[in-house]
Amino acid sequence: MLRVPLCLSAVPRSRFLGKAMRSLDEFAREKLGVLERAKLRRTPSVTTRAGIWAERDGRRLLSFSCNDYLNFSQHPEVIAAAVEAAGLYGVGAGASRLVTGNHPLYAELERRLARLKGTEAACVFGSGYLANTGIIPALVGPDDLIVVDELSHACIHAGAKLSGAVVKLYRHADTADAEALLTAHRSGKQRALIATDGVFSMDGDLAPLTALSELAQRFDAWLLSDDAHGIGVVGGGRGSSFVNGAAEVPLQMGTLSKAVGAYGGYLCASRAVIDLMQTRARTFIYSTGLPPPVVAAATAALGLIERDPDYAAEPLRKARAFTRALNLAEAQSAIVPVIVGDTEAALAASELLRDENFLVVAIRPPTVPEGTARLRFAFTAQHPDAEIDRLADVVRRRVLRR
Numbered sequence: 523m524l525r526v527p528l529c530l531s532a533v534p535r536s537r538f539l540g541k542a543m544r545s546l547d548e549f550a551r552e553k554l555g556v557l558e559r560a561k562l563r564r565t566p567s568v569t570t571r572a573g574i575w576a577e578r579d580g581r582r583l584l585s586f587s588c589n590d591y592l593n594f595s596q597h598p599e600v601i602a603a604a605v606e607a608a609g610l611y612g613v614g615a616g617a618s619r620l621v622t623g624n625h626p627l628y629a630e631l632e633r634r635l636a637r638l639k640g641t642e643a644a645c646v647f648g649s650g651y652l653a654n655t656g657i658i659p660a661l662v663g664p665d666d667l668i669v670v671d672e673l674s675h676a677c678i679h680a681g682a683k684l685s686g687a688v689v690k691l692y693r694h695a696d697t698a699d700a701e702a703l704l705t706a707h708r709s710g711k712q713r714a715l716i717a718t719d720g721v722f723s724m725d726g727d728l729a730p731l732t733a734l735s736e737l738a739q740r741f742d743a744w745l746l747s748d749d750a751h752g753i754g755v756v757g758g759g760r761g762s763s764f765v766n767g768a769a770e771v772p773l774q775m776g777t778l779s780k781a782v783g784a785y786g787g788y789l790c791a792s793r794a795v796i797d798l799m800q801t802r803a804r805t806f807i808y809s810t811g812l813p814p815p816v817v818a819a820a821t822a823a824l825g826l827i828e829r830d831p832d833y834a835a836e837p838l839r840k841a842r843a844f845t846r847a848l849n850l851a852e853a854q855s856a857i858v859p860v861i862v863g864d865t866e867a868a869l870a871a872s873e874l875l876r877d878e879n880f881l882v883v884a885i886r887p888p889t890v891p892e893g894t895a896r897l898r899f900a901f902t903a904q905h906p907d908a909e910i911d912r913l914a915d916v917v918r919r920r921v922l923r924r
């Protein structure tokens with residue numbers, strides 16, 4: 523035997539570090555130091571969830587920081603569907619959907635999504651983030667214009683950037699500003715897209731979709747609404763385009779990872795648009811299909827939403843009980859922000875609530891604009907009314923101090 527086993531782990535790693543590797547580590551450490559000093563360093567805490575409870579650092583806390591609005595991620599029917607699918611089809615899809623990853627469960631999920639949203643067709647992506655970074659560049663390019671609400675989710679901004687189109691941000695929910703941008707920049711561009719969250723993820727308010735769809739008509743622009751926090755929660759569970767009658771939104775995207783309780787992103791649109799996505803959206807083509815259990819779980823959860831729209835109305839009802847108790851602007855979705863301003867103050871407020879056994883994570887820049895660090899409360903169907911009263915009381919006394 524000539525081969526001698528090398529025990530690399532016994533040798534200090536630094537002895538092998540070349541110059542480039544040292545500079546890489548130095549870069550990472552320096553960057554972390556800057557973030558640390560600004561209280562902006564983030565690390566994931568190990569969290570075990572059981573319904574509305576979260577266990578962290580050995581403590582059991584009532585969580586208001588989870589997007590599982592209908593608590594479907596742990597619903598017995600949803601779990602059973604996932605278990606059955608794993609038994610039938612295995613855990614992974616094995617390839618991208620255009621190769622061999624398009625297992626039989628996808629068709630049913632896409633049929634149900636299209637039915638819920640009232641569109642001809644639907645297409646499921648690996649996640650909401652992958653959906654937007656695939657959809658937008660498949661529709662517009664360097665000769666085109668995108669007009670985006672400034673507070674839209676990071677993946678809309680990423681998709682817009684990837685497309686190479688001219689990107690103009692309008693002031694949050696300000697259709698007059700969007701109109702001014704379209705007036706100034708639409709001519710000379712081939713295609714135009716207006717993109718917005720339907721329910722804003724860190725503010726909980728609704729986009730002015732009816733007014734935006736009128737603008738879209740006038741300027742021949744395509745309206746894309748990201749309904750990650752709308753599906754399953756507002757508009758009878760059908761989402762934000764269905765809140766005040768039905769707004770005409772030709773591109774309705776969203777996620778299966780929040781109220782639907784599973785994972786994945788989707789686009790509901792016309793047959794032609796969906797066919798185009800399946801052949802041109804790079805995140806659809808070059809990423810592995812979703813695991814069969816995840817697709818089965820999402821399908822089961824959509825069935826529950828369709829069957830019981832009253833249950834889907836619960837998170838909003840709970841959020842409104844909270845805003846009423848605190849005299850805040852009435853909640854329009856399951857999300858209620860309490861803006862603290864300073865990053866350190868937001869972290870301290872989160873700590874105060876933890877003393878009272880509530881888990882409410884502080885949201886800091888760059889997730890929200892500088893100077894608007896906040897507590898973000900997410901209400902779910904299962905939160906007991908009495909606990910919401912107690913939470914409101916604690917927030918009034920210890921955070922708002924009134």
Ligand SMILES: *Cc1c(COP(=O)(O)O)cnc(C)c1O
Pocket residue numbers: 649650651652675677719723748749750751777778779785786787
């Ligand atoms: C969470 C979220 C996404 C991303 O969805 P994932 O499926 O988690 O990748 C996209 N858009 C908005 C508005 C979101 O809140």
